[in-house]
Amino acid sequence: MSVSEENAEREPVAYQVSAFLERRREQIAQRWADAALFRTVFTVSRDEAVEAGRAVAAALAAVAASGRLDDIRASGFEAVRDQLGRMAASRARTGTDPDGVANEVAALREPATELLRAEFAEPDAPEAHEAVLALTVLMGTLRLVVMETTVSAGEELIARQREQLHEVATPVIKLWESTVAVPLIGTLDSARSQVVMESLLDAIVAERARYAILDITGVPTVDSLVAQHLMKTVAAARLMGAECIVSGIRPAIAQTIVHLGIDLGTVLTRSSLADALAYALSQQGVEIAPLRAVGAAADAGTR
Amino acid sequence: MTGIAGHGPVGGHGFTVPVLQLGDVLLVTLQGELHDGMAEQLQQDITARISHSRVTGVVIDISGVEIVDSFLGRVLAEIAAGAKLLAARTVLAGMRPAVAITLVELGLTLPGLWTALDVERAMELLGVTTRRGEGSP
Known part of the structure; x- marks a missing residue:
């Protein structure tokens, strides 16, 4: 008996809330426009914020009218899902974490219940309490909907960035005749080092390189696994007939390598990419001298 | 003792890997698969050639080899070690990227061998110039 009675009572409450939201849409929207969420998203004009607030209030009214106050899949939300997603994304872009967004959505409840x-x-x-409770449930559902769209937007972003990361992974640069370099940036795992090795070896063939420089300035840490990857790459390049030089070992990393007891004795190392290039050039008999000195010598010769 | 001087001693049965002599360098071109018998014959041919004529270098061209295994890796290392005992340097030339990666993954880095991108570079490494009037820088 109690259950059916409760349901019978709740239905009118939901309609009541729906009617209220419809009736007071304008006022609610005006108040929401001053709330942190709308104010920070629609910085350009307040009208836009009011317009967005109206749309959200209308959606809530539709959900309340359908009686599914606590259903985040309620069809009423579909109309504003996109908009909510954009708002959440724009908050996320400005560096607000999901907690912050959730709190900002929660802050919308107070003006409406008032x-x-x-x-x-x-x-x-008691009727007033009923109605406020129903509205509170509805606002809680709105909060969930926002969080859900935020999370799915985050997942999309991660997927997109993962793709981009693979694209920008490892360019092989021709530094000089028969000299190629790979600037390694980011963590070296086995999948990436495989890509590095393949592209380096292909470049050695394409450029007929005698010297290959692996620059690890952008590698944050070197552990025994990374060192092993480096040594494999060096060994493979050597098998192709190219001499490999590892450059850009920062002092901290040099100490780590020593502490870990990793033997890089078979690997030719230089402290910077410039030093590595200088080595490769000198081995090929190329000498680089400042133009001025040459000019001065020429001057001395003519006088 | 110049130019191309015939093939290696005839193995008797089946295919043998040709060993060409260019000046004081031996050129061996491996193609396809190398069977046990062929490998042994090749090792004999090379060491015999080195001791008979005054050969200072051996170039093994493996640009036609697409698959290597630990067996081939061992044969190459043995050829190099044998040649070194007879005072000749061995240069491995023309390894494909995929082959290099496989060897490294197998842990066969062939430390005793010199390597070169192709036969021309290998000759250069051994001090035989094959350039045509280019004039070095």
């Missing part, structure tokens, strides 16, 4: 309470002659009457 207005609803004011609707009743007696704010402490």
